[in-house]
Every structure is written in C-alpha cells, then in structure tokens.
Amino acid sequence: MSEQAQTEQELKPITLVEAVTQALAYALKNDPEVVVFGQDIGANGGVFRATDGLQKTFGADRVLDTPLAETMIAGIAVGMATQGLRPVAEFQFMGFIYPGLDHILSHAARMRNRTRGRLSCPIVYRAPYGGGIHAPEHHSESTEALFAHIPGLRVVVPSSPARAYGLLLAAIADPDPVLFLEPKRIYRAAKQPVPDNGEALPLDAAFVLREGTDLTLIAWGASVRETLAAAEQLASEGIEAEVIDPATLKPLDIHSIIDSLEKTRRCVVVHEAARFAGLGAEIAAQIQEYAFDLLDAPVQRVTGYDTVMPYYQLENTYLPGVERILAGARAALGYSREGER
Amino acid sequence: MKVFKLPDLGEGLPDAVIREWHVQEGDSVSADQTLVTVETAKALVEVPSPFSGRVEKRYAAEGETLETGQPLIGFAGDDLVSAPADEAADEKPPTDSGTVVGKIEQGSEALAVEQRPASSRPRNATPAIRALARRLGVDLENLHPAGARFTEAEVRAAARGETIPRWTEKAAISNEVATKSRKAEEKLGAETSPSGVSPARRAMAIAMSRARDQVCPMTLFDEVDISDWPKGSSTTLRLLKAIARAAAEEPNLNAHFDNEALEPKTPVNVGLAVDAPRGLFVPVLQDVGAQSEEDLLDRIARFKQQASEGAIPQKDLQGATIHLSNFGSLAGRFATPVVVPPLVCIVGAGRAHKAVLPHKGKARVRKLLPLSITADHRAVTGGELARFLKALKEHLQ
Numbered sequence: 001m002s003e004q005a006q007t008e009q010e011l012k013p014i015t016l017v018e019a020v021t022q023a024l025a026y027a028l029k030n031d032p033e034v035v036v037f038g039q040d041i042g043a044n045g046g047v048f049r050a051t052d053g054l055q056k057t058f059g060a061d062r063v064l065d066t067p068l069a070e071t072m073i074a075g076i077a078v079g080m081a082t083q084g085l086r087p088v089a090e091f092q093f094m095g096f097i098y099p100g101l102d103h104i105l106s107h108a109a110r111m112r113n114r115t116r117g118r119l120s121c122p123i124v125y126r127a128p129y130g131g132g133i134h135a136p137e138h139h140s141e142s143t144e145a146l147f148a149h150i151p152g153l154r155v156v157v158p159s160s161p162a163r164a165y166g167l168l169l170a171a172i173a174d175p176d177p178v179l180f181l182e183p184k185r186i187y188r189a190a191k192q193p194v195p196d197n198g199e200a201l202p203l204d205a206a207f208v209l210r211e212g213t214d215l216t217l218i219a220w221g222a223s224v225r226e227t228l229a230a231a232e233q234l235a236s237e238g239i240e241a242e243v244i245d246p247a248t249l250k251p252l253d254i255h256s257i258i259d260s261l262e263k264t265r266r267c268v269v270v271h272e273a274a275r276f277a278g279l280g281a282e283i284a285a286q287i288q289e290y291a292f293d294l295l296d297a298p299v300q301r302v303t304g305y306d307t308v309m310p311y312y313q314l315e316n317t318y319l320p321g322v323e324r325i326l327a328g329a330r331a332a333l334g335y336s337r338e339g340e341r
Numbered sequence: 342m343k344v345f346k347l348p349d350l351g352e353g354l355p356d357a358v359i360r361e362w363h364v365q366e367g368d369s370v371s372a373d374q375t376l377v378t379v380e381t382a383k384a385l386v387e388v389p390s391p392f393s394g395r396v397e398k399r400y401a402a403e404g405e406t407l408e409t410g411q412p413l414i415g416f417a418g419d420d421l422v423s424a425p426a427d428e429a430a431d432e433k434p435p436t437d438s439g440t441v442v443g444k445i446e447q448g449s450e451a452l453a454v455e456q457r458p459a460s461s462r463p464r465n466a467t468p469a470i471r472a473l474a475r476r477l478g479v480d481l482e483n484l485h486p487a488g489a490r491f492t493e494a495e496v497r498a499a500a501r502g503e504t505i506p507r508w509t510e511k512a513a514i515s516n517e518v519a520t521k522s523r524k525a526e527e528k529l530g531a532e533t534s535p536s537g538v539s540p541a542r543r544a545m546a547i548a549m550s551r552a553r554d555q556v557c558p559m560t561l562f563d564e565v566d567i568s569d570w571p572k573g574s575s576t577t578l579r580l581l582k583a584i585a586r587a588a589a590e591e592p593n594l595n596a597h598f599d600n601e602a603l604e605p606k607t608p609v610n611v612g613l614a615v616d617a618p619r620g621l622f623v624p625v626l627q628d629v630g631a632q633s634e635e636d637l638l639d640r641i642a643r644f645k646q647q648a649s650e651g652a653i654p655q656k657d658l659q660g661a662t663i664h665l666s667n668f669g670s671l672a673g674r675f676a677t678p679v680v681v682p683p684l685v686c687i688v689g690a691g692r693a694h695k696a697v698l699p700h701k702g703k704a705r706v707r708k709l710l711p712l713s714i715t716a717d718h719r720a721v722t723g724g725e726l727a728r729f730l731k732a733l734k735e736h737l738q
Contacts, residue, residue, distance in 0.1 A: 265469050293472035335467070335490075 013191035019161035020050045020126075020182060023168040024088065026198050028058045034172060035080060037064035038073060038090030038126075047092045048128055048187055074100025074125065078107045081121040086172060094129035094181065095138035108177040109152035123177040124168070129157075130222050130272055131319055132185035134312035141309060142221075142273040147179045148250035148282070154178040155249040156203060159224035161192040163247060166201030173200055183221035204248045206256035212240035215329055216260040218283060219270040220245050223320060227270050230325035239333065249279055257283065258291045265296035266332040272319050275303040297335030302328035342397050347413045350379070350386045356408045357381045359401045364414075368396045376414060379407075392416055466491045473497075502543070503550045542620035552681045555600070557718040560677045561730050564709040565737045566700075567693060576710065577613070577641060577667050578634055580690055583736035584663060585609045585630030591729040595663045597683040598720035612661030612684070613641065616671070617648035623681075624653050625661045669693060674711045685720045688733070689713035710737065 027034045042065035045052035055063035077087040091097045108121040131140030148155045158164035171178035210231050219227035231241040242260045269280035284299035302320045310318050357379035371393045378387050398415035401407050470491050474481050477500035588595035592605040608628035615622045624644040647653045666678050669692035678689035691711035698707045716726045
C-alpha cells in the first residue's frame with residue numbers, strides 16, 4: 001500500500017463546509033497575502049461555521065469581522081486586491097450580495113480591462129447559495145446566471161467536499177475575481193476524505209461524475225445529488241446516463257459537454273435557478289451552436305420556476321427533484337419516436 | 342422691406358465678423374446666391390441669400406462684428422420667394438437631443454410590421470438524422486417517416502435505395518404508413534433524382550426491393566391454345582378482358598394485402614407493365630371489364646407513347662389492383678413475374694408460339710400463349726391461384 005493511500009485511509013471524512021474551512025486554513029497558512037473577512041466570520045466562525053476557528057488560528061488581522069454592510073465587504077475586497085492582497089470575502093447568503101454588486105460588476109470584474117492589465121483583482125467572493133434549508137425570504141437564492149453574465153467574473157460551484165477544497169484553492173490562487181457559490185443544502189449532506197495537501201483542482205473544466213452512453217445530464221451544486229440519483233434510476237432501467245458537473249459555470253467547459261453528446265446525442269440540463277435566461281438556456285444555446293448535428297432531441301431543461309423562491313412549505317416543489325429530472329430525461333430519450341411536443 | 346438676420350452658422354457661435362460683401366445695395370440677387378462672407382471663431386463662412394429679390398440695405402460694414410440674430414441685410418418688398426432648397430436646412434434640429442453624453446441618432450425610418458417567419462418544412466427529422474441524411478446523400482424532402490420522425494435505420498435504408506418504413510419496426514405497418522410510403526415512392530418516380538439514375542429506374546429499384554423483402558411468391562405456368570383467335574387479335578386486349586372475367590370468379594387475386602388482411606377490390610384496374618428506355622412504367626387501365634376495346638387500345642397506345650417520352654401523368658400510375666406483363670411481345674416464353682405489394686398477383690404472358698399438339702385426336706400445329714402467374718402466398722392460397730389460372734385460360738380460349 002502506498003504511503004499516500006495509507007494516509008487517505010486514515011483521513012477523517014469531512015463535509016463540504018468543512019472542506020471549505022480546510023481550504024481557507026490552507027490558504028491562510030501558506031499565503032501571507034490571503035485575508036478572510038465578512039460578517040460574523042471571525043469570533044463567531046460564520047453563519048454556517050465555514051470559518052470556524054480560523055480567527056483563533058490566524059489572528060484578527062487575517063480573519064476580520066466586518067459590519068453588516070455588503071457594499072463595503074465587496075468594495076474593500078477590490079481595494080485590497082488591487083494593492084496586492086488576496087481577499088476572500090464572505091457574503092452570509094447569496095441573497096445579500098446585491099448591495100455589493102456594483103463593486104463586483106463595475107470594478108472587480110473589469111479592473112484588469114480598465115487598467116489595461118496593470119491591476120487585477122484576485123478576489124474570491126464566497127456565498128452560500130440555493131434553497132432547501134427551510135430558510136426565510138432572500139436566503140434561498142440561486143441567481144448564478146446573473147453573475148455568469150458579467151464579463152470578467154468567474155463563477156464556480158462545487159458539488160462535493162473534495163471539489164469544494166480543490167476549487168476554492170484554485171479560486172484563491174486565480175489572479176482574477178471569482179464568485180464561489182457554496183451549495184448550502186449539501187454543506188453537511190455527505191462526507192468524504194479530503195487530503196489537506198493544497199492541491200487545487202482545475203478551474204474552467206467540467207467533471208464527469210458518471211459515465212454513460214445514452215443521455216447526458218448536466219447539473220451543478222446541490223442538484224448534482226438528485227441528478228445522480230436519477231441516473232441510478234435510469235441505469236436500473238438499462239439507460240446509462242452520463243452526469244457532468246461543469247463546476248466552473250463561467251467560463252463554461254462546453255467541450256466536455258459536446259464530447260459527451262458525441263456519445264449520447266441527448267441532453268438534459270438541471271438547475272434549481274429559475275428557468276428563464278438561466279444557465280440551462282446558455283448551455284442549450286452553445287450546444288446548438290457548436291453541436292447542432294449531434295442532437296437527437298431538443299435539449300431539455302429541468303429547472304426551478306420563474307417565480308420568487310417560495311418559503312419552505314413549497315420549496316421542495318420548486319426544486320427539481322428526481323421525478324422531474326426523470327421526466328426530463330424521458331422527454332429527451334423518447335423524442336425521436338414520439339409526436340411533436 | 343424684409344430683413345434677413347445673421348443666422349446661426351451651425352456651430353452655436355454667438356457672433357461673426359463681416360469679411361466681404363458680395364452684393365451691393367440695389368443689386369438683384371437670386372436665392373442661394375452668396376451674399377456675404379463672414380468669419381466665425383472657427384472658419385470663414387459664405388452666407389447664401391434666402392430669397393430672390395433686390396437688396397435694399399446692408400446692415401453692417403466689412404470688419405464689423407454682428408451677433409447672431411442681428412439684422413444682416415434688407416430686401417425690398419414683402420412677398421419674396423424663398424429658396425426652396427434651404428427650407429430643409431432651416432428646419433430647427435430637435436431641441437431634445439435625447440442624451441447628455443454622446444450622440445443619439447434620430448432617424449425617421451419607418452419600420453415594417455414584424456412577422457413571425459413562416460415555415461413550410463416538415464419537422465420530421467432531428468438534427469442528427471438530418472446530418473446523417475446529408476452525409477449519405479438522402480433527400481428527406483421526398484420521403485416520409487414511419488413515425489413522427491425518421492429513424493437512423495430509415496435513413497440508412499433509403500441510402501441503400503430501399504423503401505423506408507419496412508425496416509423500422511417489427512410490427513406490421515399500418516395502411517396509412519404504407520400509403521405514405523407509396524406516395525413517397527411515387528414522388529421519387531416523378532422527380533429527378535440527384536444521382537443521375539432516372540427516377541423511373543429508382544422507383545423500380547425501390548418497388549422491387551420491397552417486393553423481394555415482403556412477398557412470398559409462387560408461380561404457376563401454363564399455355565393457352567389461342568389458335569381460334571380471330572386474325573389480328575390484340576393479345577394484350579384479350580388478356581385484359583380475360584383477367585377481368587377471371588377476377589370476377591376468383592376475386593382474391595384482384596386484391597390488396599397490407600401485411601395483415603387481404604382486401605379484394607372492385608373493379609379490376611390492371612397495371613400494365615410498359616417497358617421504356619427510361620425504365621419500367623406501370624400505368625393503370627381503370628375498370629377494364631367496363632371499357633370498350635377501342636378505348637382500351639387507345640389508352641394502351643397513349644401510355645406507350647407517354648412512357649417513351651417519360652411523362653405518364655401521376656393519376657394514371659395509381660390504383661392498380663392486379664398487374665399484367667405482356668413480355669412476350671418482345672421475347673421469352675415463361676417467367677417468374679414479381680408481385681409488387683400491396684398487390685397480390687401479376688399475370689405474365691410470354692411469346693406466343695406454334696407447336697405440334699394432339700388436337701381432337703390428331704397431331705396438329707396449334708398456336709400457344711404461355712402464361713406465368715405469380716401470386717403472394719402470404720395472401721393467396723395455391724388453390725385460389727390455380728382456379729384463377731383455370732378461369733383465365735377459359736376466358737382466353
């Protein structure tokens with residue numbers, strides 16, 4: 001047994017949120033320019049405990065509590081980043097980013113362009129996102145498409161502890177701003193051994209989570225769970241679905257998706273964000289632009305509805321569940337033989 | 342007197358210096374004629390006359406500065422003719438420019454009502470299937486899928502020149518589908534195929550492939566003694582009339598079979614195989630039992646001419662209930678004619694010949710017409726075929 005395998009075997013499995021903490025600790029420890037800040041992230045350890053213990057370990061100079069002022073959180077990150085630091089700013093919930101949007105959109109995302117490359121903004125804006133935790137209004141948002149639309153901004157979403165660790169380290173190391181959206185519904189849903197070796201995972205590259213030849217299912221964040229469950233159900237019926245997690249939503253790794261479509265010719269995009277102009281639309285558009293001739297069926301979208309994310313009594317109705325994903329899959333699979341829809 | 346004031350010279354400048362007068366008081370001027378050259382802060386500008394008329398007064402001397410809007414020149418009279426060309430130029434620009442930064446173009450172009458583009462193309466193939474069809478050189482426009490959309494197997498079958506729906510499903514194909522596919526084939530026959538093969542030959546290939554794959558042929562041979570026919574009888578005509586009568590006695594041969602059910606037809610519409618340089622044509626003689634011999638002969642002559650010219654009307658190629666091939670007019674005694682679905686029977690007539698036969702107890706030279714009849718054994722029993730042949734012979738003698 002190799003030394004590494006032995007180490008992995010002894011590793012205590014950790015949750016996705018613990019993997020975030022582990023990555024932040026690794027970055028704070030190994031890069032003196034890294035600064036972590038946000039509301040209640042220091043003494044308190046963060047609303048979801050993502051920064052638990054970091055202030056105690058790295059001091060209040062590196063792990064800062066800020067006032068309840070998202071505009072300021074977003075703005076000081078721009079100042080720090082242009083002056084050589086690597087700020088990692090936390091918004092408590094994605095639904096509270098919008099006061100900081102001006103700094104993100106008008107400054108962080110375009111500083112490199114505005115200064116003709118003289119300055120860049122190596123910022124990571126972290127935010128828990130998505131529904132499914134019985135939260136009140138503003139706490140269940142999934143508006144990744146708004147941010148993916150902003151030129152100059154990366155949008156990254158992990159869907160497992162290992163990818164949370166590796167992608168967050170990559171985001172921190174990246175010289176440009178990254179919006180790092182953490183699917184809070186699966187913050188503690190599953191555990192996985194994640195070696196604290198500082199190894200980043202590649203940005204801008206999709207992950208094939210399950211191989212298949214009959215259908216391509218695309219999902220990210222918390223929806224990956226239901227999508228994999230749907231794929232298992234299909235497998236029990238003899239249909240092998242390939243499951244792809246783009247992970248970096250912008251820029252999108254369309255190549256991996258098209259490679260998959262070469263095999264499957266059918267595609268379903270799953271996202272809990274609202275349907276209209278969601279990323280499913282962008283993915284479908286790119287597929288028809290680059291791989292029109294591969295298609296045996298229209299790209300299906302299984303998404304949230306075009307309404308405000310409802311309170312918890314209805315949130316499971318809103319979120320795409322296994323049944324809805326299966327319905328989308330069957331629509332794609334049956335298309336060539338059925339009548340027009 | 343009409344007074345012309347120093348106009349805004351287009352740059353929003355408040356004043357201008359008179360540099361040179363080009364007209365004297367008392368001069369007659371025409372519209373657009375240059376009156377004076379003035380100097381603004383930016384340029385020398387020539388000011389054209391807005392009217393045709395006589396100059397009565399110049400309000401400023403050379404070297405003087407005039408503010409925009411101050412009197413420049415006076416014309417005699419009040420009813421002066423304006424310079425038409427200048428009217429547009431005099432039109433005031435809109436006071437609201439629509440923006441405080443940059444320029445907003447203000448156009449007057451009228452846009453037509455937008456309409457949803459109409460699509461007449463059938464949506465019966467997915468992009469992947471269309472791509473496959475392109476690659477294999479299959480023109481889907483002229484084909485019909487068995488289901489809502491073409492399958493890969495259908496396109497590949499079409500690329501091999503095979504007919505479409507039969508390869509798709511194991512289950513029997515419905516009448517509707519069979520009709521569709523026939524229509525498709527007829528279309529193929531009617532239009533020029535891109536490969537350069539004549540449409541008639543391509544239609545023949547499709548029809549014969551289908552026949553080969555579907556039909557279970559059985560053929561009976563016999564010869565009919567036609568020595569007693571009046572001189573000059575038309576073999577084809579006598580065959581047609583005999584078929585009509587035989588079919589009345591054994592109706593299961595004059596029928597369609599849709600892979601499930603046999604459907605005897607009335608009346609008897611005989612598809613007559615007509616050989617032509619461009620390929621095989623099978624025009625249909627409707628209700629041969631009811632038509633006069635003259636009419637039938639006229640029709641046959643017309644069909645033969647049309648076939649050689651390659652232009653038998655579509656309607657004359659439809660509705661056959663039984664086929665007749667009188668190949669014997671060329672050569673050959675017996676054959677195994679091919680039944681083309683959904684028909685179940687084809688009558689082949691070989692070359693009539695003379696033979697020495699026992700006739701009324703003596704050896705006699707008799708004239709014989711060889712017959713070869715093929716039926717689809719899926720639909721027709723051997724007994725039915727034999728009885729049909731027997732009836733046919735009786736009506737031919």
